[in-house]
Amino acid sequence: MADLDTEVLIIGAGVLGAATARELSRYKVDVTLVEKGVDIGWGITKANVGVVNQGRDTLEFRPEYHRSHLLWRSLSMMEPLCAELDVPFKRVGGWLMCWDMQQKEKLDKCIKRTESLGLGKDRFHWYPELKEREPHVTDKVLGGLFDPEISVVNPVFLTQALVENARSNGVRLMLETEVLSIEPGHDHFTIQTNGGAIKTRYIVNAAGERIDKVAAMVNADDFVLFPIKGYVGVLDRKCGGLVNGLVSAIEDELGTMNIVVPTVEGNVLFGIQLQINRRGDHSTTEQMARKALDNARSLVPDISANDVINAFCGFLMFRNFEIGWHECEVGMSSRVPRFINMTIGYPGVSASPGAAAEVVEILQKDGLAMEPDPGFKPDRTGIPDFSKLPDTKKRALIKKDPRYGHVICRCETVTEGEIVEAINRGATTLDGVKHRVRPGMGRCQGGFCGPRVTSIIARELDIRETDVTKKGEASRNLLYETKELLEKGAEDA
Amino acid sequence: MPERVDVAVIGAGPAGLAAAIAARNHGAEKVLIIERAEKLGGLLPQCIHNGFGLLYFKEDMSGPEYEKAFVDMAAGAGVETELQTMVIDLGEDREITAVNRERGLMRFKPGAVVLAMGCRERARGAVGIPGARPAGILTAGTCQRYVNIDGYMPGRRYVILGSGDVGMIMARRLTLEGAEVAAVVEVMPWAGGLIRNEVQCLHDFGIPLLLEHTVSFIHGENRVEGVTVSRVGADRRPVPGTERYFPCDCLLLSAGLIPENELSIGAGIELDEVTAGPVVDQNRQTSAPGIFAGGNVVHVHDLVDWVSWESELAGRSAAAFADKGKLDVTGAIKVSPGKNVKYVVPQLISGKDDVTLYMRVAQPGLGAVIKVGDVTRKRHRSVRPSEMINIELEGRVLKEAGVGGELVVDCETRGSD
Numbered sequence: 001m002a003d004l005d006t007e008v009l010i011i012g013a014g015v016l017g018a019a020t021a022r023e024l025s026r027y028k029v030d031v032t033l034v035e036k037g038v039d040i041g042w043g044i045t046k047a048n049v050g051v052v053n054q055g056r057d058t059l060e061f062r063p064e065y066h067r068s069h070l071l072w073r074s075l076s077m078m079e080p081l082c083a084e085l086d087v088p089f090k091r092v093g094g095w096l097m098c099w100d101m102q103q104k105e106k107l108d109k110c111i112k113r114t115e116s117l118g119l120g121k122d123r124f125h126w127y128p129e130l131k132e133r134e135p136h137v138t139d140k141v142l143g144g145l146f147d148p149e150i151s152v153v154n155p156v157f158l159t160q161a162l163v164e165n166a167r168s169n170g171v172r173l174m175l176e177t178e179v180l181s182i183e184p185g186h187d188h189f190t191i192q193t194n195g196g197a198i199k200t201r202y203i204v205n206a207a208g209e210r211i212d213k214v215a216a217m218v219n220a221d222d223f224v225l226f227p228i229k230g231y232v233g234v235l236d237r238k239c240g241g242l243v244n245g246l247v248s249a250i251e252d253e254l255g256t257m258n259i260v261v262p263t264v265e266g267n268v269l270f271g272i273q274l275q276i277n278r279r280g281d282h283s284t285t286e287q288m289a290r291k292a293l294d295n296a297r298s299l300v301p302d303i304s305a306n307d308v309i310n311a312f313c314g315f316l317m318f319r320n321f322e323i324g325w326h327e328c329e330v331g332m333s334s335r336v337p338r339f340i341n342m343t344i345g346y347p348g349v350s351a352s353p354g355a356a357a358e359v360v361e362i363l364q365k366d367g368l369a370m371e372p373d374p375g376f377k378p379d380r381t382g383i384p385d386f387s388k389l390p391d392t393k394k395r396a397l398i399k400k401d402p403r404y405g406h407v408i409c410r411c412e413t414v415t416e417g418e419i420v421e422a423i424n425r426g427a428t429t430l431d432g433v434k435h436r437v438r439p440g441m442g443r444c445q446g447g448f449c450g451p452r453v454t455s456i457i458a459r460e461l462d463i464r465e466t467d468v469t470k471k472g473e474a475s476r477n478l479l480y481e482t483k484e485l486l487e488k489g490a491e492d493a
Numbered sequence: 494m495p496e497r498v499d500v501a502v503i504g505a506g507p508a509g510l511a512a513a514i515a516a517r518n519h520g521a522e523k524v525l526i527i528e529r530a531e532k533l534g535g536l537l538p539q540c541i542h543n544g545f546g547l548l549y550f551k552e553d554m555s556g557p558e559y560e561k562a563f564v565d566m567a568a569g570a571g572v573e574t575e576l577q578t579m580v581i582d583l584g585e586d587r588e589i590t591a592v593n594r595e596r597g598l599m600r601f602k603p604g605a606v607v608l609a610m611g612c613r614e615r616a617r618g619a620v621g622i623p624g625a626r627p628a629g630i631l632t633a634g635t636c637q638r639y640v641n642i643d644g645y646m647p648g649r650r651y652v653i654l655g656s657g658d659v660g661m662i663m664a665r666r667l668t669l670e671g672a673e674v675a676a677v678v679e680v681m682p683w684a685g686g687l688i689r690n691e692v693q694c695l696h697d698f699g700i701p702l703l704l705e706h707t708v709s710f711i712h713g714e715n716r717v718e719g720v721t722v723s724r725v726g727a728d729r730r731p732v733p734g735t736e737r738y739f740p741c742d743c744l745l746l747s748a749g750l751i752p753e754n755e756l757s758i759g760a761g762i763e764l765d766e767v768t769a770g771p772v773v774d775q776n777r778q779t780s781a782p783g784i785f786a787g788g789n790v791v792h793v794h795d796l797v798d799w800v801s802w803e804s805e806l807a808g809r810s811a812a813a814f815a816d817k818g819k820l821d822v823t824g825a826i827k828v829s830p831g832k833n834v835k836y837v838v839p840q841l842i843s844g845k846d847d848v849t850l851y852m853r854v855a856q857p858g859l860g861a862v863i864k865v866g867d868v869t870r871k872r873h874r875s876v877r878p879s880e881m882i883n884i885e886l887e888g889r890v891l892k893e894a895g896v897g898g899e900l901v902v903d904c905e906t907r908g909s910d
Contacts, residue, residue, distance in 0.1 A: 238758065283625045286709060286731060308621060387581070391598055398597040405594040407579035410529060411755075430628075443755075445616035447632045451643055465645060470628035474715035477628045478645040479742065485646055485671030 003196035006032040006172070008363065009189070010204040011179055011214055013040035015155055015349050016342050017206035018162035019356035024363075025169035027370040032200070033163070034177040034193065036210075038472035039432045041159030043208040044348065046435065047282070047314040048155045049232055049269050051094070051246055051261055052078050052350040063117060067328035067344060072119065073354030075149065081353055082153060085161035086382035088264045094150030094246030095134060097141040097299070103250045107145045122147040136242045136302045141249065150246050152264045155349045156435045157382075164425060165380040169373070176472075179207075182217040184336060189218070202368065204359060206342040209279065209317060211329075215341055220333035225317040225343065227279045230272040231288035233296070234310040235303065236443050240266045247299050258295040260303070265438070270296035270303060272314055282313045309443045318345045330355050332362055383421045383437055387413035408456070409449040411442020419453060423460045431471040433457065454478070494600075498573075499815040500808070501589055501603035502526045503580050503756065506535020507797050508788025508804040509609035510563040510572075515808030516607070517570040521815050524572050525601070527591055529579045533567070534560035535611055536634065537797075539641045542662055544689070548798035559797060575599075583756045587783050604815030607807050608757060608771065608779070608786035612793055615749040620654065622744075624711030627718075633659040633747040637666070646670060648743030652720050653677045654708045656695075658686035658795075658879075660747020665694035674700045675739045678722055680707045680729050683857050685747070686879050687795060707731060708744065717742055750793045760784065767836040768792040774822040774841035775848045777807035782819065785811045792838050792851065795881045799851065826896055831903035833858070835878065844896050846888040851881055858906025866900040876904060 008024060010017045013035035021033045037043070053075055062068060082089035098104050107124055114122065125133075126143040133146075167173055174195060182203070183190045191198045207214040215221035235242070240262060248259040260270045271292035289311060296303050319327045328344040328351070340359055344351050364370045384397060386404055397417070398405035404417035414437050422436035430446075430453060433439060439453050440446030446453070454477060458465040469475045499521040502513045505528035516524045532538070537545075540556025547553055550562065567574075578593040589601040614632035629648055631639075637659060639645045649672050653660045656679040664674045677695060682705050684691045695702050703722065709731040710721040719740040723731035752770040754762075763772045763780035770791040771779040778785050787804030794800045814820040826844045828837045830852070837852040850865070854876045861873040863884065868891060871884055884902075 238755075280714075282714075283710070284623045286623045289621060289623060305621070309616065311621065312626065394592070395598050398592070398594070402594040402597075405592050405597050406577060407529065407581070407592060410579060413579075413581055443616070444613045447614050447616055447635050450631065450635055451638055455643075465643070470715075472715070475628040476716065477647065478639060479648050480646040482640055482644045482646055482670060485649060489671045 002190060002199035004032065004198045006030045006198060006200045007368065008032070008202045008204060009034065009191060009198055009200035010206060012036075012043070012205070012207040012211075013159070013163060013173070014043050014045040014206060014208045015041060015159045015162070015352045016344065016355060017204070018159045018166065019352040020204055020206065020342065020359050021166040021171045022162040022169075023356040023360050025166045025171050026373060026376045027360075028373045029368065029370065031166075031170070032172040032174065032198065033166070034174045034179065034198070036176070036178040038176055038429060038469075039427070039435070040163050040173075040175075041156040041435070042431070042471070044316045045155045045159050045208075047232075047312060047316075048349055049259065049261055049272065049314065050152050050155055050263055050349070051150060051259070051347065052153055053149045053151045063113070065327050066330065067351065070328065070330060070344065070351040070354040070358065071347070073357065074351050077353035077357075078151070078153070078350070082158065084378045085158070085165055085380045087153060087158050087161045089151060089153050090264050091149065091151045092245035092262055093146060093148045094261070095130065095137075095144040095146055095248065097130070097137070097144035097247070097249040099140065099142055099249065101142070104142060106250065110145060134244055134247060136300050137247055138299060138301055144249075152262060153349070154264050158349070160425075160436060161380055161382065165378070168380065169376050179214055179217070182214070184218055189338070202338045202340065202363060204340045204342055208343070209315065211317060211341060211343045215333070215339075218336050218339060220336040220339045220341065222334050223319070223329045223341065225319060225329070227277040227315060228274050228318045229277040229281065229313050229315040230274045231284050231292040232269055232271040232312050232314045233289070233292055233308050234312075235268040235270065236307045236309050237266050239268050239303070239307050242268050242300055242302055249299055258292075258299065260296050260300050265441075271311075277315060282315055284311055284313050310445060316345055316348065317343050330358060332366070338366065383418055383425065386415045386418060408452050409439030409442065411444050411448075412438045414439040414449070416456060419456050420460060423457060428457070428461060429469045429471050429475075430454065430457065430477060495588060495602035496600065498523045498525045498601055499604045500524045500607065500811045501601050502607040502609055502808070503583070503589070504528060504535065504609035504611055504790070505530070505533040505574065505576075506609060506611050506788065507537060507559070507563060507800045508611060508790065509535070509607070510567050511801040511804040512607040512609055512785075512787050512808030512811065513572040514563070514566050514570045515805040516812040516815075517572055519809045519812040521604075521812035525603075526567075526572060526574045527578050527580055527589070528574060528576050531577055533564050533574060533576070539634075539638045540662075541641050542666070545797050548796065549801055563801070580756060583760045583784075585761050585781055587781075605783045605785065605811035607804070607811045608784065608790050609788055609804060609807075610753040610756065610790045612750040612752045612789040614659070615746065615751060620746055620748045622654070622708050622711055624720075625714055627711070627713040627716050629713070629717035629743045630711065631743070631745060633657065633663045633745045636745050637663055640666060640670060646672060648717070648741070649673065650675060650741045651743045651745055652708065652722070652739050652741045653745040653747055655679060655746055655748030656684040656686055656691070656702060657747035657749065658690050660745060661686050661690040661694040663745060663747070664700050665698055668698050668700065675741055676701045676703050676722065678703045678706045678708055680705065680725055683877065684879065685749070688877070688879075709736065711744060717744055720744055750789065752790050752793065754790060757786070757790070765836065765840060767830070768838065770838075772840045773838065774825065775839045775843060775846065776810035776820055776822065777803065777839065778810060778814070778820060778822075783811075783814050785814070792836060795879065799881060799883075803851070827899045829899055829901050831901040833904040833906065834902050837902050842891075842900070844891045848886050848888070850884045850886065850902065852884065852902060853881055854878055854904050856906075858904075860907030862905045864903045864905070866894070866896060866902075868894045868896060868900070876906065
């Protein structure tokens with residue numbers, strides 16, 4: 001007996017699972033989204049630099065690949081999607097620079113290729129013009145190819161917005177629900193989770209780093225993936241002026257994996273030296289950090305180690321080199337009917353709207369009745385960003401809810417009102433609040449606001465402060481009360 | 494309409510309190526402190542150890558006692574306060590935008606402003622430790638607040654990276670609270686904090702201080718499970734093959750303090766690259782007329798007593814500016830750090846008035862001779878980067894020496910400590 005009966009079960013609430021859930025919520029289909037973690041968008045999605053609409057003109061772009069088609073399809077979708085979901089989206093443009101004439105020829109080929117496909121708006125610019133638009137880039141470059149379409153979003157914000165909107169349109173979300181086994185039936189699957197059994201007609205496997213593990217449960221792992229990781233450094237907001245858009249350069253045959261890019265929030269990110277990884281290893285190393293900084297400084301020499309306020313490990317699943325590492329895996333399993341695998345590799349966030357639309361088509365083609373839901377509401381309103389509001393709106397907001405007048409995080413100017421709203425929308429942990437409204441994201445990294453945010457979470461969720469976690473059960477932040485250890489010591493004696 | 498005040502002080506720590514009291518006592522009618530926390534005193538309430546006030550009050554006080562003395566003086570002097578209020582903008586024209594629950598968005602147009610925002614601790618990202626990102630990594634000051642104010646112990650077994658004063662004080666505090674401090678790890682060949690803290694907080698409790706070591710990796714996916722500690726080479730980078738694993742559930746960071754100058758930057762105030770605080774003249778006026786600064790927002794002090802004195806000077810100057818509309822240093826002389834001197838504050842003096850220079854050395858040494866241009870020499874048996882050095886200069890002597898343009902401060906030493 002299943003505890004839950006659904007038509008489409010999506011495994012994994014990263015950007016791909018979220019986009020698919022939201023796309024399906026347009027129709028009268030029963031959709032369930034299960035996520036192993038305590039919050040959404042915390043796997044590969046979070047470990048992302050937030051560049052979208054990229055890839056059309058870069059060296060690794062190959063028209064014959066499925067991934068490229070998903071990307072094209074998504075190009076025109078991302079901005080309207082962000083507008084509907086009230087997710088900040090900024091078109092910043094981006095440079096792919098070259099160092100000599102031989103490399104310029106490669107860029108010329110890129111331009112020709114995109115032009116022939118009717119996609120190209122990008123142009124080559126020699127050094128003086130490049131320098132005019134990006135005054136901080138190195139003097140050593142010959143010139144660069146400029147793609148005006150390259151944009152930035154916060155992938156976690158996008159995922160949260162997609163899930164919020166999907167839920168308001170009827171999608172069921174189950175957090176901390178891990179898929180343990182999948183048993184195929186004649187016209188359905190039975191899934192055992194830590195939270196009970198689920199019966200479903202279709203499975204969309206968007207389990208991110210664990211996609212192959214989940215697929216293997218039902219012998220649908222007809223692909224080979226391997227984990228890869230890179231280093232991403234975060235610069236203080238005061239360095240926001242260092243680059244106007246994405247800056248990258250031709251490095252070698254593998255592509256353009258060193259970047260400097262502004263975030264939609266006004267920080268600057270740098271890094272991504274991709275290397276093959278051990279699954280589940282999300283640590284940075286000293287060598288990665290040093291190399292990333294050196295590489296970033298070779299693009300933008302004014303970047304200073306003193307302005308690095310944080311760093312994280314970017315990671316994703318890539319196709320095996322031998323079968324084309326630029327390819328993705330989005331489609332029905334060749335071995336298991338009604339089982340759809342979904343992983344894109346790089347750049348997954350960019351291609352997520354197109355991939356979600358394609359999954360819907362696959363389901364439709366396979367015979368799932370897709371009657372449009374007349375009650376579907378595409379719009380969602382984001383949490384107010386107090387610091388960015390004009391004064392009149394600031395005043396009005398505080399008048400309505402005085403907690404918006406209480407600034408908790410000084411670095412990012414985050415108010416108690418925003419933190420409470422983040423909790424109301426599903427944040428249960430320090431990272432959950434941080435990745436919704438940004439307290440602790442700034443230069444002091446939570447030194448000042450950490451204790452205050454802990455108190456607010458405890459108060460709003462009616463739990464003890466010692467039960468507040470950073471990112472779920474095993475990550476409690478405060479292990480004891482003061483004097484507890486002394487009492488324990490006395491007992492032991 | 495912005496509200497008129499004579500002197501607005503941003504921050505109610507020891508610097509802000511001293512500045513506000515001095516401003517009132519020197520004729521400013523309406524003096525307002527704007528403070529983001531729920532009470533006055535800044536970090537003093539959480540500093541429950543002793544060692545405060547030895548110079549200022551000639552008495553060994555705890556942080557809360559020192560705080561109470563100043564809060565009482567502020568109340569006696571009629572200083573006004575706006576608590577739980579965050580200044581979100583400071584303009585070059587001194588206009589302040591602040592916000593709180595009750596009054597919403599507020600604007601003030603002060604006759605003069607004193608910056609007293611203090612400093613913040615360097616966080617993990619700034620320190621740049623590789624490894625995982627689990628719970629249980631926090632700065633020593635945040636831990637101090639949890640233990641002493643909120644009543645929580647973040648962990649049971651600690652490694653502390655950096656031997657700043659707060660870190661060493663917390664090593665002792667945590668030990669007294671029944672926790673274990675496995676080691677204090679310092680990348681430099683000398684401790685970052687005061688000798689008295691090294692002796693009283695580490696040596697007396699048998700806590701190892703590993704000099705020329707660093708945390709080279711953090712282990713634990715969800716909660717800190719341990720750290721790898723490595724010796725560092727001359728380039729301050731880990732030396733392969735020297736790794737030692739320390740199991741622990743908490744990593745504290747005490748690896749430097751950074752003056753908190755985001756508002757100053759917003760107001761276009763010139764900062765000193767070394768101190769990371771505003772460039773100030775002998776009156777503690779910044780490059781923005783009528784905006785003064787005192788305490789750790791200018792440069793990180795070793796003792797709170799100096800913070801109070803420096804900020805009194807800033808408060809007094811602000812009162813004078815609010816009254817007259819200007820307070821210039823005529824014939825300004827630039828004071829610059831020379832040999833083995835990290836910085837000197839103030840960076841501008843008149844060359845005619847009595848003035849105290851605050852400075853720190855770059856390297857420790859014995860038999861030090863500090864030379865202020867050709868004006869004066871001062872001998873010190875030993876100098877350490879962790880200790881501030883004060884040099885009092887008499888206006889008369891400066892005038893006689895006929896200093897013009899620039900005054901360079903050098904420190905020569907015989908050998909190392």
